[in-house]
Amino acid sequence: MKLSRILAAVTLAAALGGWATGPAAAAIPASPSAPAPDTAPEPQARMIGEELTASVAVLYTSDRQSRQEIRHPGAAYVKVHFSQLRLAPGDYVTVSNPAGTEVHTYHGKRTDGDADHTQHGRAGFGAMSIDGDVAVITLHATGKRSADQLTKRGYGAFTDGYWRGYSEEEIIANNPSPRSVCATDARRNVVCYQTSFPTEYSRSRAVAKLLIGGGGSCTTWRVGSTNRLLTNKHCFSTQAQVASSEVQFNYQCTTCTGTTAGAGTKVSGSTLIKVSPGSSSQLDYTLYSVNNFANIGSFGYLVLETTASATGQRIYIPGHGDGSPKRLSIYEDTQGGTQCTIKNANINTYNISYSCDTSGGNSGSPVLNANHKVVALHHLGGCPNNQGAKIHLIYNDIKNDIVNS
CATH class of the missing domain: 2.40.10.120 (Thrombin, subunit H)
Incomplete structure (x- = not known):
């Protein structure tokens, strides 16, 4: 099983097929749009996190499972955005916490029983958030891997970013x-x-x-x-x-x-x-x-x-x-x-x-x-x-x- 840790934001991955359902974005904003302020007394919405870029590829290997982590130390939650899932029929991806007590499952094509997801105005979809500072992305191969799947980088699960939840101190600093x-x-x-x-x-x-x-x-x-x-x-x-x-x-x-x-x-x-x-x-x-x-x-x-x-x-x-x-x-x-x-x-x-x-x-x-x-x-x-x-x-x-x- 391959395992690596993504500790910082890197470049965007290209959006391909599979789950891609909207227009591709040229870049990810540094943070999501905040609810608009108003005159006093003030509306009480809150910004509790920000969006970061992260180009992560979970590729097929000779093992039944391969995985990557998106880790942001101290984050209250991690919410992964997939730009593409290109998987063999029956294969699937999970997004979970390290303990496996919170798990969200997604197939290459939407399947009954898959977890909910969110849409963000660009190709792909947002997986449901994971509480804590680590999201583990695991590709599960249920059948025999083809030569194309093992040698070509177009197959697998690809992310272009994630959201991370602020600490209590950051929430205060970002929300006068x-x-x-x-x-x-x-x-x-x-x-x-x-x-x-x-x-x-x-x-x-x-x-x-x-x-x-x-x-x-x-x-x-x-x-x-x-x-x-x-x-x-x-x-x-x-x-x-x-x-x-x-x-x-x-x-x-x-x-x-x-x-x-x-x-x-x-x-x-x-x-x-x-x-x-x-x-x-x-x-x-x-x-x-x-x-x-x-x-x-x-x-x-x-x-x-x-x-x-x-x-x-x-x-x-x-x-x-x-x-x-x-x-x-x-x-x-x-x-x-x-x-x-x-x-x-x-x-x-x-x-x-x-x-x-x-x-x-x-x-x-x-x-x-x-x-x-x-x-x-x-x-x-x-x-x-x-x-x-x-x-x-x-x-x-x-x-x-x-x-x-």
């Missing part, structure tokens, strides 16, 4: 943001509330991390019982952006003081259904669907409150601020202290306000009331008036596109 943690950060890993707030914990299962184009991050969630998800318009708003994105359910720590999480369940964006009119300070929603919807059915869904909320109502917010494992905002300042409430149910035409802690990456989080229905779609940060778009107004826009029961 308004003060959205009001006083002391009272957010905790969702598992901290499994016993004390069991329904809040259970409802949070429908909430997922959104990885946009390989480098941007927001929060998203299932709305209603069908294949429908909501996030913010300022997170993404086009079909191309939906197709370039991953949705990661069950990305959460298993202990209250934990800092790392398992990979959970990842699916890719499928179809853009509806986008709100107006600016990011208004309703600011995107409704869309995902591929392999059956894979996320066990995480449940949320329903929308269809009437206006009132000042003083208790609320809580599950989400992936900073692209981190899922946390819950239940208390405003300290554990066991004042619980989050709506400060102003009519701060303006479109929004309610609250001091419940959020941060960049919480964009798209659901704001739920004591009856565990969604009352707002969080999207603007800036203490003391973090804001969410009024969900009963969003409901009026999308009620014919969802099953809200």
Whole structure:
């Protein structure tokens, strides 16, 4: 078995056939497109990674398997982009972590059972991301290798780049943001509330991390019982952006003081259904669907409150601020202290306000009331008036596109 480590970005590989489905790009940008900024209070999207070039070829050998690694020390994740797969029928490529606990499989021609993938406006496709700083690309030969396969470099799996996730320090450096943690950060890993707030914990299962184009991050969630998800318009708003994105359910720590999480369940964006009119300070929603919807059915869904909320109502917010494992905002300042409430149910035409802690990456989080229905779609940060778009107004826009029961 051949093994080598790719430690730095190098030149682009040529895009050939196989999985190549779009126009070839002349070069890969240094980082993916960031959601556009707006006036204060600010939208709370987050950049959590960047794209790098890497020309990697995994070629046939006399062994049944050959492999290469893309290694970026300290990366939170590695997401590989293949420019081409040129494989014999039945042969396949896997992208995995070194332990083999997260594995995504792809054949030379799309086959039932293959993992989801993402599209990025150029030839080839993005494999689903691998949590951690090493992605192992393995070519699996199931039959006899031909002389052409062994001697010609046109056969095998070829990459032209990858995305790597920033460290916590890099996320802070790359995301100047308004003060959205009001006083002391009272957010905790969702598992901290499994016993004390069991329904809040259970409802949070429908909430997922959104990885946009390989480098941007927001929060998203299932709305209603069908294949429908909501996030913010300022997170993404086009079909191309939906197709370039991953949705990661069950990305959460298993202990209250934990800092790392398992990979959970990842699916890719499928179809853009509806986008709100107006600016990011208004309703600011995107409704869309995902591929392999059956894979996320066990995480449940949320329903929308269809009437206006009132000042003083208790609320809580599950989400992936900073692209981190899922946390819950239940208390405003300290554990066991004042619980989050709506400060102003009519701060303006479109929004309610609250001091419940959020941060960049919480964009798209659901704001739920004591009856565990969604009352707002969080999207603007800036203490003391973090804001969410009024969900009963969003409901009026999308009620014919969802099953809200």
